[in-house]
Amino acid sequence: MDKNEEALILRAQEGNLHSFERLVRLHDEKVYGVLMSILGDAEDARDLYQDVFIKVYRSINKFQFRSEFSTWLIRIAINAAITYRKKRSVTRSIFRSSPGDEEQIESHTSSKTPEEELLNAELNEQIEMGISALPKQQKAVFVLRHYHGYKLNEIADIMECSNGTVKNYLFRATQKMRDALRLYHG
Amino acid sequence: MKRCDQYIEWIWLSLYDELDAESSKQLKQHLQSCERCTAELAEARQVFGTLDKREKSIVSPEELAQSRERLHRSLLQLQRKGSVLSDAVRKFGQWFSWNDRTVLRYAAAAAILLIGVFIGRQTYGPAQTSQAALLSGMTDINYVHYEPDSKQLIIGYNSIVEEKIRGDATQPEIQRMMAYALMHEERPNVRLKTVSALSALEELDINLIRTLIDVMQSDENPGVRLKAVKVLNAIPISSDLKNMLIDVFTKVVLKEENSAIRNEAINGLSRIGNSDIVPFLYSVAENDTSDYARFKASQHLKKVKIERQHLSNGGSR
Numbered sequence: 001m002d003k004n005e006e007a008l009i010l011r012a013q014e015g016n017l018h019s020f021e022r023l024v025r026l027h028d029e030k031v032y033g034v035l036m037s038i039l040g041d042a043e044d045a046r047d048l049y050q051d052v053f054i055k056v057y058r059s060i061n062k063f064q065f066r067s068e069f070s071t072w073l074i075r076i077a078i079n080a081a082i083t084y085r086k087k088r089s090v091t092r093s094i095f096r097s098s099p100g101d102e103e104q105i106e107s108h109t110s111s112k113t114p115e116e117e118l119l120n121a122e123l124n125e126q127i128e129m130g131i132s133a134l135p136k137q138q139k140a141v142f143v144l145r146h147y148h149g150y151k152l153n154e155i156a157d158i159m160e161c162s163n164g165t166v167k168n169y170l171f172r173a174t175q176k177m178r179d180a181l182r183l184y185h186g
Numbered sequence: 187m188k189r190c191d192q193y194i195e196w197i198w199l200s201l202y203d204e205l206d207a208e209s210s211k212q213l214k215q216h217l218q219s220c221e222r223c224t225a226e227l228a229e230a231r232q233v234f235g236t237l238d239k240r241e242k243s244i245v246s247p248e249e250l251a252q253s254r255e256r257l258h259r260s261l262l263q264l265q266r267k268g269s270v271l272s273d274a275v276r277k278f279g280q281w282f283s284w285n286d287r288t289v290l291r292y293a294a295a296a297a298i299l300l301i302g303v304f305i306g307r308q309t310y311g312p313a314q315t316s317q318a319a320l321l322s323g324m325t326d327i328n329y330v331h332y333e334p335d336s337k338q339l340i341i342g343y344n345s346i347v348e349e350k351i352r353g354d355a356t357q358p359e360i361q362r363m364m365a366y367a368l369m370h371e372e373r374p375n376v377r378l379k380t381v382s383a384l385s386a387l388e389e390l391d392i393n394l395i396r397t398l399i400d401v402m403q404s405d406e407n408p409g410v411r412l413k414a415v416k417v418l419n420a421i422p423i424s425s426d427l428k429n430m431l432i433d434v435f436t437k438v439v440l441k442e443e444n445s446a447i448r449n450e451a452i453n454g455l456s457r458i459g460n461s462d463i464v465p466f467l468y469s470v471a472e473n474d475t476s477d478y479a480r481f482k483a484s485q486h487l488k489k490v491k492i493e494r495q496h497l498s499n500g501g502s503r
Contacts, residue, residue, distance in 0.1 A: 017261055024257065029245060032253070036243035043382075045243075046375055049253050054260060114478040120239070127240045145202060146237060152204050167199065174198045178233045 001068060009069060012060050020060065024053055027070055030148075031077045037143045038081040040128050048084055052077045067157060075158045078144075082136045123184065130180025134173050141166055142173035193223045201234050252373055256328075327367040327376055332383040339364070339383060355387050355394075365397045374407040381413040390421055399434050408444045415450040423458060432458055436466060445476035452479060456486040464490060 005026065011019035031052060035045040056076055063072055131139060140159065144150040150158070156166045196213045199205045205213065217224050328342040340352045341363050353360040367380040384390060384398065395418070402414035415438065418431065431454065438451035452470060455463050464487065471483035 015265075017265060020261070021254070021258065024254065028254065029250060032245045032250065033243050036245065042249075043375070043379065046249075046253060050257055050260060053257050054264065057261060057264065114481060117478075120241075123236070123239055124241050127237060147240070147243070152202075167195075167204070170202070170204075171195050171198055174230075174233070177237060178229070181233055181236050184236055 001065065005069060006065070009060070009063060009065075012057075013063070020057055023069070024056075027073050028053070030070070031073060034074060034077055034144065034148055035081055037131075037147050038078070038139060039084065040132055044084065048077075048080055052080050055080065071154070071157050074144075075160070078140050078158060082140060126181060126184070127177075130177045133180065134176055138169045138173040138176070141169040142177070145170055190220060190223055190226075193217075193220070194226050197223065197227050197230050201230055249375075252375060256373070327363065327371050327380075329376060330364065330367055330380040330383045332386040334386060337388075341367070355389075356391065361391055361394060364394060368397050368401050368405075374405075374410055377401070377405065377407065377410045378413055381410060381417055385413070385417040385420065390417075395421065395427070399430070402438060402447075403434065403441075408447060411442070412444070412447050412450060415447055415454065419450060419454045419457060428458055432463060436463075439466075439470055439474075439479075445474075445479050448474065448476065448479050449482050452482045452486065456489070461490075 005023070008019045008023045008026075012023055028049070032045060032049055035048050035052070036042060039045050039048065056073060059076075063069065131143065134142060137159070141155055144155050144158070145152065152166050152170065153163055156163045159166065193213055193216050196205055196209055200210060200213060217227060329340075330342075331340045332338075333340065338352050338354055339360050340350060341360070342350045343363070351359070351363070355361065355364075364380055364384065368377055371377050371380070381398070381401065384394060390398075398414050398418055402411050402418060405411045405414065415435075421427075423431065435451040435454040435458075439448050439455070442448050442451065452467070455467065467483045467487050467490075471480050471487060474480045474483065
């Protein structure tokens with residue numbers, strides 16, 4: 001572990017808020033991205049970002065330097081995402097219904113034609129639908145491996161299970177994704 | 187010799203570069219003689235490529251900055267509460283060491299219970315506070331949630347500490363807070379959530395509709411403006427509202443920079459279905475800078491033309 005990071009963790013464990021926030025800044029973009037990929041909804045990810053880091057703040061004294069801090073952090077984020085129940089009762093689709101939908105708070109510029117954008121949106125919707133239908137553990141493994149580049153042994157560390165189990169989750173998830181995208185592959 | 191099922195699992199692992207060297211070698215040999223697994227590999231590659239086309243979950247720097255700011259405020263509150271609580275616990279402990287009598291313990295427990303009930307009623311009780319008192323003590327709004335089962339809105343806001351009120355959308359104080367969130371809240375995600383909560387309501391009060399119109403025309407965030415135009419597009423249109431909406435949608439089509447918002451406004455105009463808007467839609471179909479907006483406008487014109495033809499055919503029969 002990086003010495004700077006270690007010092008920040010120790011100071012955060014003593015209750016230093018500034019150090020804790022510096023730690024947050026080192027890792028939060030990655031955490032946010034993982035939450036977005038698993039939840040498939042920007043607003044849910046925004047809500048959970050707060051919950052995750054407040055949980056981390058409350059339990060930072062439990063971190064005993066037995067793993068990388070980032071592994072511990074992503075573990076908390078994954079567990080939170082797996083057990084997440086929407087706080088908002090407003091039922092919203094996790095998909096964008098059309099190009100330029102509400103989730104695009106930041107403006108989105110594209111060189112694609114409207115037809116291409118529509119096709120992409122449809123494909124994206126199909127992928128999101130496939131991911132959202134995966135069982136929670138499979139979803140977490142699949143998203144971490146396919147979209148965030150974690151190796152299977154890292155995922156096993158994060159999820160505190162064996163390599164074999166993670167391989168199994170990944171394989172089953174890929175088979176379900178293949179079925180979900182069958183229309184696109186004839 | 188392994189069964190193909192095992193090799194199929196290896197094919198997928200190899201695409202993720204997670205297959206060890208020995209298994210990789212065996213898989214290569216097997217593929218040379220097995221058509222089924224070769225076809226599986228081709229399909230797996232195709233699926234893999236398709237999965238890579240998923241839109242990346244990119245968090246914008248603004249979004250990240252807002253979330254950090256929100257977290258900062260929550261952490262400060264937690265720290266304050268923590269120090270107040272630890273102080274109270276310390277004093278409470280000292281007090282018990284001086285008075286170790288059971289009666290006093292019960293009395294203290296009852297007092298804590300009463301304080302808890304009082305705080306609970308204050309926090310979760312029905313919205314009874316007057317609007318003026320509510321808004322004067324409020325610093326900002328943290329969130330707006332809608333519960334479809336109870337048809338109630340829950341609004342979290344900060345005064346000295348974080349508070350929460352719950353109420354139905356017809357209650358004036360709830361409406362005032364929604365309007366406040368829409369017009370004065372700095373964080374776009376809170377404004378967006380407020381508009382989203384409005385979209386779930388069955389009926390919208392005219393004052394909230396006017397506020398939404400303002401939001402659609404003037405909110406600095408395109409995501410919030412887009413959501414506002416979508417909500418306006420879904421509300422039932424009374425005759426009073428019709429002209430007001432034609433007017434504002436026309437302004438949006440002419441002035442709005444974001445083409446997705448213009449498209450929604452065009453949809454809105456088309457939904458209102460007034461023949462007066464046809465010349466305007468012709469001009470959009472010819473002049474709008476966005477291909478998609480021109481396409482939308484001409485699509486609506488086509489629809490109007492077909493309907494007119496249908497009507498004239500019916501008349502000649």
